[in-house]
Amino acid sequence: MKVLQVAHYYGSPGGIERVVSQFCACLKQEYEVEVLVANEGAKTEETIEDGVRVTRVGRVAHINRMSICPTFPSWLKKKNPDLVHLHLINPLAELSYLVSNLRCKAIATYHMDITRQLWMKPIHQPMLDRVLNKLDRITVSSQRFAENSPVLSRYMDKVHILPFGISEERFKATPFNRSLTEEFKKQYAGKLVLFVGRLTHYKGLSVLVEAMKKVDATCVIIGTGYLRETIKEQIKEEGLEDRVHLIGHASDEELVAYYDRADVFVLPSINRTESFGITQLEAMSRGTPVVCTEVGTGTTTINRHEETGLVVPPQDPEMLSQAINRILSDEALAHKLSKGAVERYKTYYSEAVMWQNLRSLYSELLA
Secondary structure, eight states: OEEEEEOSOSSSSSHHHHHHHHHHHHHTTTSEEEEEEEOSSSSOEEEEETTEEEEEEOOSEEETTEEEOTTHHHHHHHHOOSEEEEEESOHHHHHHHHHHTOOSEEEEEEOOOOOSOGGGHHHHHHHHHHHHHHOSEEEESOHHHHHHOTTGGGOTTTEEEOOOOBOTTTTOOOHHHHHHHHHHHHHSOSOEEEEESOOSGGGOHHHHHHHGGGOOSEEEEEOOOTTHHHHHHHHHHTTOTTTEEEEEOOOHHHHHHHHHHOSEEEEOOOSTTOSSOHHHHHHHHTTOOEEEEOOSSTHHHHSOBTTTEEEEOTTOHHHHHHHHHHHHHOHHHHHHHHHHHHHHHHHHOBHHHHHHHHHHHHHHHHO
């Protein structure tokens, strides 16, 4: 049987793109798996990547972070899958699905609510509702996110909880990353605060930089994005250039070393666009205590207050600095949270657990 994953992009380093890759790696063991996404250029390209056929449809424009690909609906219809799996929010995929009039089984993974570009809602919401009404299942990363979503709360009868997971193999310790950890200990003396993720509005990095004024530690920010220069300027204005460092991209092996070196990982998200926070899992798999914010999504399903880390209100640099300082100054607490983080990751959020849940869902729908 053929299953088709439909998403924005494939193979790029974003969280959604990595989830799609994980789904493909799992499903290709039992099904013929294909991927349909937008290309960044005008030409349509087809490749085979790790045994998965990937079609990147030519893009003629990119407006408000949306790809315009006129032939996307025809490509979707041409694929003629037994099951189509949409990754939302994605207006291109939503419109193409409706236009293609596919008669196969259909599910979607709902990754996030729209919190910006609200001017689109009167246009987009009716289309999204038509898609959601046609679906057989809607998977979501946490019950909490679904229940608090202004969209999903109306479709709870279709919601299937499918927590994301990360590969233990991908984040295992090796002689190379152990040596990197030792190098980072020399490079960053004292306590180390770590952030990993896109440098984008909802991550709350301005709050983290503000909080670091009251934290006696070094902060390393790993990631790329359109806010890099803005954050860099804030660091300079706050006089934190010697303690807050923008690193840019890091490889998986470098990430392991940074997580192992860090005393605390911080996810200071400010709104519901942060629906899950998979970098928390990466940190937890390496035993790094977490501080995250309560934004009404899966961030606090992953990170349990006083069990795997601490939870604070969003957009509150004072509370954020207090939580960071509490972990940095209390060795017994840090040890307890570290142990709890590893246990929670292994029990609920390993890639093996995610794959088992995904296969069960597909087996049910394709029986």
